[in-house]
Every structure is written in C-alpha cells, then in structure tokens.
Amino acid sequence: MEEFLKEWHRMVKERDLAALPGLLSEDVVFHSPVVHTPQAGKRITAMYLTAAFHVLLNDTFEYVREISSDHEVMLEFKVEIDGIEVNGVDIISLGGDGTIKEMKVMVRPLKAMDVVRAKMAAMLERKPE
Amino acid sequence: MEEFLKEWHRMVKERDLAALPGLLSEDVVFHSPVVHTPQAGKRITAMYLTAAFHVLLNDTFEYVREISSDHEVMLEFKVEIDGIEVNGVDIISLGGDGTIKEMKVMVRPLKAMDVVRAKMAAMLERKPE
Numbered sequence: 001m002e003e004f005l006k007e008w009h010r011m012v013k014e015r016d017l018a019a020l021p022g023l024l025s026e027d028v029v030f031h032s033p034v035v036h037t038p039q040a041g042k043r044i045t046a047m048y049l050t051a052a053f054h055v056l057l058n059d060t061f062e063y064v065r066e067i068s069s070d071h072e073v074m075l076e077f078k079v080e081i082d083g084i085e086v087n088g089v090d091i092i093s094l095g096g097d098g099t100i101k102e103m104k105v106m107v108r109p110l111k112a113m114d115v116v117r118a119k120m121a122a123m124l125e126r127k128p129e
Numbered sequence: 130m131e132e133f134l135k136e137w138h139r140m141v142k143e144r145d146l147a148a149l150p151g152l153l154s155e156d157v158v159f160h161s162p163v164v165h166t167p168q169a170g171k172r173i174t175a176m177y178l179t180a181a182f183h184v185l186l187n188d189t190f191e192y193v194r195e196i197s198s199d200h201e202v203m204l205e206f207k208v209e210i211d212g213i214e215v216n217g218v219d220i221i222s223l224g225g226d227g228t229i230k231e232m233k234v235m236v237r238p239l240k241a242m243d244v245v246r247a248k249m250a251a252m253l254e255r256k257p258e
Binding site: 031069073105112117 | 160161162163164165194196197198201202203205214216217218220233234235236237238239240241242246
C-alpha cells in the first residue's frame with residue numbers, strides 16, 4: 001500500500017495521466033459518485049478516471065485526509081470547481097499484485113455532485129480516448 | 130478506536146439512539162452529505178444524526194467496509210430506501226477522550242442523494258427533538 005500511495009500521489013501531483021493504466025488491474029471495477037451501475041474493466045475505468053482527472057485536477061485540488069489498511073485506502077480530497085467547493089473521497093482496494101481492483105468515488109455536498117456530473121458529462125461526450 | 134467502534138456498532142445494531150449523545154463531544158462538528166455548511170455543537174449534531182438514523186436504519190441497512198487508524202475511521206454502508214440503493218460512508222474523527230469530534234457523511238449515487246435529502250427534510254420538519 002505504501003508503494004502504491006507513493007506512486008498515486010506522484011501521478012496526481014505531476015498530472016501524469018499516462019501512468020494511470022499501469023495502476024489498474026485488467027478486471028478493475030469503478031463505482032462513480034453519480035451513477036449506480038459499476039463500470040468493469042481497465043479500458044473503461046481508465047477512460048472515466050482520465051475524464052475525472054481533467055475535471056478535478058485544477059490548481060485548487062488537494063488531498064486532505066488518508067486512512068489506510070494493508071490493501072484498502074480512503075483518500076479525501078477538496079477542490080473548487082466554478083466557485084463550488086467539492087469535497088470527496090476516493091476509496092481504493094488493491095489486488096494481490098498491488099494494482100487497483102476496485103475504486104469508488106463519492107462527493108458532497110449536493111451542489112458539488114451537480115457540478116461534477118455536468119463537467120463529467122461534457123468531458124465524456126468529448127470522447128477523451 | 131476499538132472501544133468506540135464496539136459501542137457504535139452496538140448502538141446501530143440495537144437502534145439505541147439514546148446512547149448517541151454520550152458518543153459526541155460538546156464541540157462536535159457534523160458535515161452533511163447534502164449541505165456545505167457544517168453544523169457545530171452536540172445538540173444540533175445529535176438532532177441531525179437522530180433524524181439520519183430514522184431515515185437510514187431500516188432492515189436493509191448494513192455496514193460493508195471499515196478502514197481505521199488510531200483516531201479516524203471510515204465506515205461504508207449500504208441500505209435500500211424506497212427501492213433506491215443508497216451507498217455511503219461515515220467518516221469519524223475521535224478526540225482525545227474517545228468521543229466524536231468530527232463526523233462527515235457522503236452518499237452515492239445521485240438518486241441516493243435525492244432520496245436521502247427528501248427524507249431528511251421531511252424528518253427534520255417533524256422536529257424530532
């Protein structure tokens with residue numbers, strides 16, 4: 001977990017999106033903050049996370065709390081988007097090989113969910129992959 | 130933390146809402162999943178959490194994941210409300226005396242936020258305290 005977190009934080013800090021697929025298991029499952037149905041597989045998860053990074057990783061983005069066990073971690077973040085304060089968590093489970101086998105994102109409050117949903121929809125319609 | 134979690138899970142399992150104030154610091158701060166502005170103080174936090182327990186603690190409620198450190202814990206829950214699957218987290222920080230000094234709740238997906246918001250509003254208008 002320590003090694004994973006070091007690489008995750010490096011990737012986020014350097015906006016190194018090219019490193020993302022290497023951190024995902026082939027059969028990774030992604031749970032979005034907005035939609036109930038999970039997204040399964042590396043290709044679609046990489047697409048969603050790449051769009052999410054484009055939406056979330058502006059200059060105000062920062063991780064503010066971290067709680068971890070040997071194979072699971074909750075990373076809490078804050079970011080301001082269009083004047084709206086977005087507070088959220090990434091909850092990540094690692095597989096035996098140290099890559100992400102499950103990732104779930106939640107955001108609060110309601111206004112933050114609205115702005116993230118709108119921005120993600122616009123980003124995914126642009127087909128970033 | 131171990132002692133706190135034992136008492137928290139007992140309280141939830143037995144729906145023993147009378148035990149709630151005893152777990153809160155006088156200056157506890159509560160962050161709702163819906164509203165940005167934090168709620169400060171034991172009285173108002175107990176009121177919100179009591180309403181939340183009435184909304185969330187039906188027979189389908191269960192905690193499904195827990196990640197903790199010595200003074201912080203993330204408890205993930207699932208519950209079905211009016212046919213909507215609600216997935217959320219309680220993120221709790223304990224003070225030096227072992228009571229809750231900060232609590233934050235997030236829910237997903239969007240439909241879950243909508244149903245929780247509507248039910249909480251209805252519950253708080255009934256003035257449960």
